Amino acid sequence: MAQNRPNPFTRATEIRYGLPKDSDVNITVYNLSGQKVATIVDEGKKAGYHTARWDGRDKSGKKVASGIYFIRLEAGDYRSSKKLILVK
Secondary structure (H helix, E strand, O other): OOOOEOOOEOOOEEEEEEEOOOEEEEEEEEEOOOOEEEEEEEEEEOOEEEEEEEOOEOOOOOEOOOEEEEEEEEEOOEEEEEEEEEOO
């Protein structure tokens, strides 16, 4: 998983990732307290390169506060985390 772009971001950010084989993919955003904020992707994906987008909203659709968030990608046995910065 590549670092999100842009970072910091104001409206939305993109997360690019590549899969060597077909996999179930889960991409989740967490706040600094480790609480789940939103699930961006939770589905099977074909091998290849993909892009996910987060618009700074939580799971209920409300805009989240400015701050630092973490994004976690899980695909098969692979796990990766990155830090996101949202500014308004």
